[in-house]
Amino acid sequence: MISLEVQNNQSFDLSVIPFLSKEDFRNSVLEGMVCGYRMIGLTPLNNDEPEKLISILADARSSMIHLTGGVFDKNDLKFESFANLFPQTNYFECELAENHGYMLLNHPWLRPVRKQNMISGNKPYQFYKIDGEEIHEVAVGPIHAGVIEPGHFRFQCHGELVYNLEINLGYQHRGIEKLLLKSNSSQSIVLAESIAGDTVIGHSYAHCSAIESLSKTQISLRAQVIRSIAEEIERAAMHLTGLGGVANDIGFSLVASSYGRLRTLVINSLALICGSRFGRGLFVYGGVRFDLNDEMVNSILNNLQIVRDDVEAVNQYLFSSIGALARFENTGVVQNELAAQVGLVGLAARSCGIEEDARIHFPYGAYRYSPVSLINLSGGDVFSRARLRAMEIDESLRFVIDQLENLPDGEIKTNFGNVESNQGVIAIVEGWRGEIVHTVFTNDEGNLSHYKIKDPSFNNWYGLSLALRKTAISDFPLCNKSFDLSYAGHDL
Amino acid sequence: MKDAIKVRILQRDPVVHDVRNASLPPLFRGLPIIDDKVCADGCKKCAEVCPTNAITTNPVSIDLGLCVFCPLCEESCPEKIIHFSNDCHLSASTREQLTVTKDTKYITPEKASEKIIKYFGKSLKLRQVSAGGCNGCELELNALSNVNFDMGRFGIEFVASPRHADGIVITGPITKNMARANEICFEAVPNPKIIILFGACAISGGIFKESKEIERKFLEENKIDLYIPGCPPHPLTFINGLIDWLDKK
Numbered sequence: 001m002i003s004l005e006v007q008n009n010q011s012f013d014l015s016v017i018p019f020l021s022k023e024d025f026r027n028s029v030l031e032g033m034v035c036g037y038r039m040i041g042l043t044p045l046n047n048d049e050p051e052k053l054i055s056i057l058a059d060a061r062s063s064m065i066h067l068t069g070g071v072f073d074k075n076d077l078k079f080e081s082f083a084n085l086f087p088q089t090n091y092f093e094c095e096l097a098e099n100h101g102y103m104l105l106n107h108p109w110l111r112p113v114r115k116q117n118m119i120s121g122n123k124p125y126q127f128y129k130i131d132g133e134e135i136h137e138v139a140v141g142p143i144h145a146g147v148i149e150p151g152h153f154r155f156q157c158h159g160e161l162v163y164n165l166e167i168n169l170g171y172q173h174r175g176i177e178k179l180l181l182k183s184n185s186s187q188s189i190v191l192a193e194s195i196a197g198d199t200v201i202g203h204s205y206a207h208c209s210a211i212e213s214l215s216k217t218q219i220s221l222r223a224q225v226i227r228s229i230a231e232e233i234e235r236a237a238m239h240l241t242g243l244g245g246v247a248n249d250i251g252f253s254l255v256a257s258s259y260g261r262l263r264t265l266v267i268n269s270l271a272l273i274c275g276s277r278f279g280r281g282l283f284v285y286g287g288v289r290f291d292l293n294d295e296m297v298n299s300i301l302n303n304l305q306i307v308r309d310d311v312e313a314v315n316q317y318l319f320s321s322i323g324a325l326a327r328f329e330n331t332g333v334v335q336n337e338l339a340a341q342v343g344l345v346g347l348a349a350r351s352c353g354i355e356e357d358a359r360i361h362f363p364y365g366a367y368r369y370s371p372v373s374l375i376n377l378s379g380g381d382v383f384s385r386a387r388l389r390a391m392e393i394d395e396s397l398r399f400v401i402d403q404l405e406n407l408p409d410g411e412i413k414t415n416f417g418n419v420e421s422n423q424g425v426i427a428i429v430e431g432w433r434g435e436i437v438h439t440v441f442t443n444d445e446g447n448l449s450h451y452k453i454k455d456p457s458f459n460n461w462y463g464l465s466l467a468l469r470k471t472a473i474s475d476f477p478l479c480n481k482s483f484d485l486s487y488a489g490h491d492l
Numbered sequence: 493m494k495d496a497i498k499v500r501i502l503q504r505d506p507v508v509h510d511v512r513n514a515s516l517p518p519l520f521r522g523l524p525i526i527d528d529k530v531c532a533d534g535c536k537k538c539a540e541v542c543p544t545n546a547i548t549t550n551p552v553s554i555d556l557g558l559c560v561f562c563p564l565c566e567e568s569c570p571e572k573i574i575h576f577s578n579d580c581h582l583s584a585s586t587r588e589q590l591t592v593t594k595d596t597k598y599i600t601p602e603k604a605s606e607k608i609i610k611y612f613g614k615s616l617k618l619r620q621v622s623a624g625g626c627n628g629c630e631l632e633l634n635a636l637s638n639v640n641f642d643m644g645r646f647g648i649e650f651v652a653s654p655r656h657a658d659g660i661v662i663t664g665p666i667t668k669n670m671a672r673a674n675e676i677c678f679e680a681v682p683n684p685k686i687i688i689l690f691g692a693c694a695i696s697g698g699i700f701k702e703s704k705e706i707e708r709k710f711l712e713e714n715k716i717d718l719y720i721p722g723c724p725p726h727p728l729t730f731i732n733g734l735i736d737w738l739d740k741k
Contacts, residue, residue: 146650147633149622171673172622173624178703254503257503264635271519280723314502
């Protein structure tokens with residue numbers, strides 16, 4: 001395939017991206033996907049030049065990212081869809097049509113991504129409907145029963161069984177990508193922290209890595225280690241939240257409250273480092289804002305040791321309970337082949353037996369020197385997703401404790417230079433849900449000209465739809481919580 | 493059974509018993525303290541670095557409704573005039589109370605009307621509406637029901653249906669796409685009802701103030717009862733705000 005090959009966080013000159021004719025672009029991208037590359041972005045060079053389209057494919061085996069450009073007809077933006085051959089591109093194409101006015105040819109199912117009830121060309125959108133005797137429709141949301149973000153779900157059911165679940169999002173759309181283009185540096189970090197408030201560290205990590213690469217800023221080893229400590233603390237905390245939610249949804253309240261208590265200890269550890277329970281304010285361009293001292297290290301180690309011991313007992317109680325296992329096992333199954341075809345990422349993919357972890361396949365920061373283990377399970381059901389979380393908590397705690405005991409010396413902040421002009425970078429971070437991708441381009445003046453964010457939820461919401469097929473509608477809350485996807489991260 | 497007992501024993505006593513005086517981590521950024529010093533000539537550094545333009549200078553004042561509690565102003569001030577304390581009592585009953593000046597030593601909401609205290613003083617059920625919230629505020633509101641903060645002991649709980657609620661708690665800047673749903677939800681709450689704004693985005697639009705995708709008409713048309721500043725606010729800010737407002741001390 002004809003492409004520009006770059007590594008994670010490697011900045012490149014925009015002029016070296018090969019821009020091919022429409023036909024060559026199509027052939028080249030198809031060639032890449034035949035080789036098993038996964039799409040992580042489909043976005044124009046900038047909002048004013050929608051005809052210059054760039055496809056970004058990731059190859060986990062070689063840790064390389066492939067960028068291929070295509071030049072389309074500005075007055076007649078028509079895009080021949082890949083989605084019939086490679087369903088993983090489906091949603092990227094829907095987004096492209098919605099954001100940049102592309103008309104999709106031969107697309108299997110054009111759906112709105114963030115707009116309400118409208119598809120490209122301002123045509124009204126009709127939800128998918130099944131006809132037949134005894135078929136009924138259940139509509140839920142946008143406001144749900146609980147303290148949770150908004151989204152609309154349409155179930156096509158036959159009796160108790162769900163035949164199709166359509167997920168309609170966009171209620172949280174705040175226009176982050178556009179705001180990032182006109183904001184100054186102090187605003188940008190706060191915006192990045194607010195992409196998904198449960199993945200503050202993940203998104204600010206990706207954002208800072210991208211901007212640091214564009215300005216050729218090297219950050220110190222100590223800062224890198226503190227960043228990944230924060231990332232793993234966030235992972236452990238959110239996995240504990242997720243497990244608590246799963247336990248709560250099956251009415252297992254002692255376990256749910258225990259996970260809740262342990263999570264408090266974990267996020268309070270993050271507050272010891274930076275004052276915020278979610279890690280806000282920790283990241284700055286060129287490193288981190290707060291340093292660790294011995295007293296902090298000891299209190300965090302103390303907290304995490306309690307968590308480590310207690311979580312083992314709580315896991316033991318949950319995963320040996322026959323009642324819990326009966327609800328978890330074979331509920332909401334996503335088959336391995338299907339998961340690979342639609343391009344699931346992160347925790348959802350690893351629970352279907354797909355080996356996929358950006359910390360290992362596209363290593364960055366401290367993970368280059370201190371690797372983490374790739375953990376995956378093959379069941380693809382609620383049990384696998386819950387169990388995998390429990391295992392990842394152990395691994396994260398091990399990593400954090402290891403790193404805290406062997407903190408490298410040095411500065412925590414390096415001087416941050418100016419962002420260079422006409423450059424681009426792809427920054428990948430493995431957030432607790434999965435792969436976060438920030439694609440950033442700059443213009444002649446060295447200002448940001450394009451900012452594209454891909455949260456793992458963008459890939460994985462469709463996985464939830466698949467999990468619900470032929471599953472009882474009463475299991476929806478459990479399945480939903482086992483994926484624990486972000487509305488804000490999807491809606492941007 | 494043995495596992496259950498073990499888990500219960502490990503639970504110990506995690507409750508924050510004294511929510512009024514609970515201590516927070518030293519780095520926690522709560523009420524900013526502004527020293528009674530004079531700024532260097534024409535210095536506007538704090539206002540320039542503030543991501544949400546929450547600061548006016550000469551004399552320095554900070555609007556906590558906009559503040560996202562990043563420590564940039566504290567860092568940039570050459571005279572060290574601004575300093576974030578770890579006091580989490582920040583809730584206010586009027587928007588004006590949220591402006592912190594050198595004279596502000598504490599913020600406490602004025603007591604609710606007699607009618608509100610009579611109706612909701614012992615039991616308050618709230619419906620939360622996430623209208624563009626990033627899930628940071630939502631997580632902190634969820635944390636209120638966990639074993640540590642256990643808000644239920646004060647008679648305050650979140651309910652599923654607005655019809656069962658006495659008021660709504662809004663998080664997020666109110667996106668265009670959620671504006672109508674938010675109105676419908678509030679209409680469904682029986683009278684008398686209250687509105688609580690949780691977090692900088694809800695109070696002022698916060699970092700999203702300039703976005704074209706938000707629609708904040710609802711807030712102009714309705715009376716706001718309680719403001720809980722923060723990004724996200726600490727659960728104790730919420731609990732203490734309600735305790736003060738409903739006079740539950």
